Amino acid sequence: MMRGHNYTLLTIYQRIKWMFCATFAAQMTEKRLLFLLFFACALCVGRVFARKLPPQAAQPFTIVLDAGHGGKDPGAIGKTGKEKNINLAVTLAVGKLIEQNLKDVKVVYTRKTDVFVELDERAAIANRAKADLFVSIHTNALPGKAQGRGSETYTLGMHRAADNLAVAKRENSAIMLEKDYENRYEGFDPKSAESYIIFEFMQDKNMEQSVKLATLIQKQFRSAGRPDKGVHQAGFLVLRATSMPSCLIELGYITTASEESYLLSQKGVNDLSNSIYQAIKNYKANKQ
Numbered sequence: 001m002m003r004g005h006n007y008t009l010l011t012i013y014q015r016i017k018w019m020f021c022a023t024f025a026a027q028m029t030e031k032r033l034l035f036l037l038f039f040a041c042a043l044c045v046g047r048v049f050a051r052k053l054p055p056q057a058a059q060p061f062t063i064v065l066d067a068g069h070g071g072k073d074p075g076a077i078g079k080t081g082k083e084k085n086i087n088l089a090v091t092l093a094v095g096k097l098i099e100q101n102l103k104d105v106k107v108v109y110t111r112k113t114d115v116f117v118e119l120d121e122r123a124a125i126a127n128r129a130k131a132d133l134f135v136s137i138h139t140n141a142l143p144g145k146a147q148g149r150g151s152e153t154y155t156l157g158m159h160r161a162a163d164n165l166a167v168a169k170r171e172n173s174a175i176m177l178e179k180d181y182e183n184r185y186e187g188f189d190p191k192s193a194e195s196y197i198i199f200e201f202m203q204d205k206n207m208e209q210s211v212k213l214a215t216l217i218q219k220q221f222r223s224a225g226r227p228d229k230g231v232h233q234a235g236f237l238v239l240r241a242t243s244m245p246s247c248l249i250e251l252g253y254i255t256t257a258s259e260e261s262y263l264l265s266q267k268g269v270n271d272l273s274n275s276i277y278q279a280i281k282n283y284k285a286n287k288q
């Protein structure tokens with residue numbers, strides 16, 4: 001009867017050692033062999049664990065909602081209302097509709113209360129969140145006795161039309177309330193037309209998708225009975241620094257009495273927020 005082999009770990013190790021030593025006689029010291037075996041084992045264990053790790057979950061469709069102005073920056077001022085409050089009411093209502101109805105969408109807010117947030121920080125929030133969309137919500141104003149009615153949506157781009165430049169200048173002026181804005185925005189002067197020349201040379205890879213979203217928003221505003229002021233391009237600092245499709249909505253004119261009362265009414269907030277929500281929903285559906 002043959003004597004049974006005792007295959008303890010030590011025996012296996014000694015056999016492997018013998019085989020290796022026979023092959024590489026002089027070169028293979030015991031230390032090297034131990035290192036080699038340890039390395040091989042680590043490789044095998046690593047592979048097993050790598051296979052068992054769950055696949056990385058894909059990030060949900062993320063949208064950043066940006067209520068313009070806030071805190072020490074009231075934005076445009078009407079007879080009784082302030083732009084910052086209208087923007088926030090509509091923004092929170094849009095977010096609520098998304099959270100209630102589009103469970104696979106993540107909503108990130110640049111502000112949920114009456115606080116001041118710098119323009120570049122708003123864009124940074126969107127970039128850090130790796131957002132799919134950035135929607136900035138504002139309220140329009142006209143100087144003097146000029147009257148305006150309706151909603152319009154902007155994407156970043158050509159600013160040449162004098163009207164668009166006026167809107168961009170007004171919205172960008174928010175940076176003048178920021179500490180050290182000259183350095184933060186590399187000498188950009190929101191009030192000087194010359195500063196806007198930078199926007200003419202900008203290549204915006206998200207232009208097409210941004211215009212698509214803006215067009216969908218305007219379509220919904222029209223359906224809700226709002227006068228359609230169209231889709232435009234202008235040099236908005238808050239859109240310049242975002243790296244995803246983005247647009248800026250001007251809900252209506254706080255300086256026109258009938259518009260102001262509409263913007264401050266529950267019906268106004270409901271209609272406007274629902275229009276923006278429907279447009280976002282349609283945009284997302286078209287992308288899938």
Ligand SMILES: [Zn+2]
Binds near residue numbers: 069075138139
């Ligand atoms: Zn504004």
